[in-house]
Amino acid sequence: MNNETPATASHPSAQLPTRAKTAIDAVADAYTETLLQLDPGFATELGFPGHETEYRDYSPAGLEALAEATTETLSRLTDLEPADDVDRVTLDAMRERLGLELEIHGTGMNLADLNNLASPAQEIRMIFDLMPTDTADQWAHIAGRLHNIPDALAGYIVSLRAGKDRGLVAAERQIRIVIDQTTKYAEDGGFFDHFVSNASVDGGDLPAQLRQDLVAGSAAARAAYLRLGAFLREELLPVAPSKDAVGREHYALMSRRFLGAVVDLEETYQWGVEELDRVIAEQEAVAHEIKPGASIEEAMKLLDESPELQLQGADALQSWMQQLSDKAVAELAGVHFDIPAIMRTLECKIAPTHEGVIYYTGPSDDFVRPGRMWWSVPEGEDSFTTWKETTTVYHEGVPGHHLQIATATMQRGILNNWRRNAVWVSGHGEGWALYAERLMQELGYLNHPGERLGMLDAQRMRAARVVFDIGVHLELEVPERWGTGTWTPDKGYEFLKRNIAISEGSLDFEFNRYLGWPGQAPSYKIGQRLWEQIRDEVKDREGAAFDLRSFHTRSLNLGSVGLDTLRRALVG
Template sequence: MPSAPARQSTAIDAVATSYYETLLRLLPDYATQLGLPGHETEYRDYSPAGLEALAEAARETLLLLEDLTPADDVDTVTLDAMRERLGLDVEIHEAGLDYADLNNIACPAQSIRAIFDLMPTATAEDWSHIAGRLANVPDAIDGYISSLRAGRERGRVAARRQVSIVMEQAGKYVEDGGFFDSLGSTTSTDDGVLPESLTQQLRAGADAARTAYRSLATFLGEELLPAAPEQDAVGREHYALTSRLFLGSGVDLEETYRWGVEELDRVIAEQEAVADEIRPGATIEEAMALLDADPARQLHGTEALQAWMQELSDTAIDAMAGVHFDIPDVMRRVECRIAPTSEGGIYYTGPSDDFSRPGRMWWSVPEGEDSFTTWKETTTVYHEGVPGHHLQIATAVFQRALLNPWRRNGIWVSGQGEGWALYAERLMQELGFLSDPGDRLGMLDAQRMRAARVVFDIGVHLELEIPERWGTGTWTAEKGYVFLQQNLAISEGQLDFEYTRYLGWPGQAPAYKIGQRLWEQIRDEVRTSEGEAFDLRAFHTRALNLGSVGLDTLRRALVPAT
């Protein structure tokens, strides 16, 4: 995929670029995520002042956009996306939701630690940056604590379940042999032994970081936990905001819930048909047991897991490039790694802005888990790599000549991004890459999980009626756990992690399946509009070149107005 011809920068591009530069100034750790130099030791201001500064930057940018007219189609999308994203950021801030940002997967308690995963470690200078950022962990944690206090004063506190799990996570970070202990004990690197002065700085920084996380755990236990509500459900008003945040679309929640119930039933029926292929008359559970017992589908140890992920990812890229997708050479590598944590989950981090750091697929293996089955995870590699997240995210980074920096790197909408990745899983079946019944059952298992999350997430948080197939009365967290046990074929450790995640991150998990639904609707609308001229590869190229935008913006950009 050649980079698009350079287009003339416009007034709207200038506003977007200025806002992006403001984000890098206010969010210096975000610069590390992008591989941009100059902010290696810094953290954002997690205090109420920092939250207000972000909201004010959004307000000011929206005012600058008010009188601007798009110069071309790219401008039209930029203006649409900025008004939707920044306007919603302001709404969320004014509702006080950002003061209660606490859950088991995606809040400052994890991100303050996780930024170290993306920092280079090859040279003494790299480790000097790590030592500097370690020393700044206490200020970051103090700011975060002050925002949580402010949230408590406004009546915005995460549920007790989330507070308790983050206390537990903080404890693991600071235990002997834990994450910070490992960083602080480093004495050598690829280019030799580190100077004694630097190893002392690393030890001191690690000690400071451990002390900070201990103070966070103490605050959570002594101050926040007593104020935390027992109820996990966040209610309609809160949920409507976060659903829009993750989708970039204001969907009808009741209609979407009913669709989720129907989609779950449909996927289960498809699973039953594939189970019969694996062994005539087998139930889904029996077919899965047969696959689990197949030595050819087993991996033992994280080294074997990492090697398998890498080989499958490389094979997929070789098969996709130039045939089904346009993939430039600089994007033809995904680095597969075992994450340095044991919290559960598989995730992707994008390449640096110059591609010197490749896109990476991470697997956070829960403690005690050492055996893995390939039939379940083949579709996961496609989801995180190609044609999933890597193709999507790296394409936006690559389109420097077409998109301004905010469009390339400054926006991420889960429904569009995760929806694309789930769409990509189904696409791999359509393209013939999941012809093996076991791998296909694995894809359907993932689809079933995502459909079940729509039902669970909307049902529990809005306290809707339980479908007859799954129980009686209205949803509660406890009834939801039993429902997930019936529909998520994962280990107990993974199930506990996912269950807590859905309860603490309302609206995010359903965005995968809802996003897939909207992607498929948009594709079909374009296919109908273009008739025989429709070309799937060209559609994908047009869509991916837009970068990550809200799903309503995506539809307006791709579907001709009627």
């Protein structure tokens, strides 16, 4: 692993090209500063000091304050003319992103923000995963934030109650899941107990008063999560809709949020069906390579039973992830991608939770905290297969999320802070990471047929998500190959079971995630489709002058923007 750290005398981007700041940059930077003030957790994510003990205001007043700041920012942009191409992209991206968020705010949907993965119920707890724990002062920050969880959750309850009064309530299924999560957070030996009991500095104990403060903070956090669970069970659950499908109007807004692009949902659904068929056919061909005449399932079983492709225990998983990641960085840097030295440190870690998700967190702005790949292993799972997970390491690391996010973070001299740090479009980010998986095959990094089958397995899952997510939420017709009538969650579960080769616990997690977070899961495969379309359009326009490495660098230097903005920036 590359252990280089940034020079203390200057930011690591100091030697990169710079441009003069413009009036549009000033508006974007001011908006980012406002976001940091309104959301201290966002500052923690970026590794910025200050407000380490605080949370954002999750109440309707907090949501309104953000909307007012967003409205004011758009107003300030109205009469500004772009000074260069960077400004043109900023203006395009801010009008699209901020305008859409105001549109969503106007519907009141954010008052009913609750699901099994990405809502305040989890966000308030997950921030502790990113807080440093090396010094007594840092543990004091943690203690302070633990003590502030009751107010944060109280504000969240006020918003959920306001949503209920407007007839906006998450589906019953999601509420039941979050009740279960809050119960586990709050139980004896749960997250907060475990976190605080392991607090130490350099392996030694903390000062007695700080230890007491942490224990008291843990107790306050546990009690607050019990109150949230009681509210969900007693007030929200009785009025929650049993129907999971959100309908076309809601779904169209969420699709735009996650893609930064407007797509024809019916055409995209049909493309998803066809793409799923194409990937299955490719899987069948690879299965025959593994054993002539073998089905996909038989080939996977052979791979699962191969001792050289197995890992036992989370420690072995973490070590394997780190070695594979380090190898990819070392071999790709300077050959297929531009990866400055400061970006070559990527830590692979086992997450402290057991929610079945694999995710990436970006480096701090100064790169002192490196980018990290996290694996949240479901309880009871202790055996892993490398053939299936190789492509996941490329997705989360290099050339996937780490290359993408760290590149934007490095562009201090070119991009304003909003472009570098404050905007994340799932279709752009996840689409790139899925594009990176397929690209690694093209670059010769998936030579073992099992690894190619693993990559195709991931591609198949993402194609199935397009079909499931759009089909279930819009209640479209089931394709003949997969059943009859219109989609329901039960039909969808059986469809996913046939198309996603993961454990039962992970499958349940994914199923509930798609139902509770409409539009997000399809953004991976649709985003990949749009990335590939944009690349091909640029290639057609540039002809013999087209260079793939240069295209990747040019694209990633833009930061995360909506895919319609990306197309306009690169194609025109």
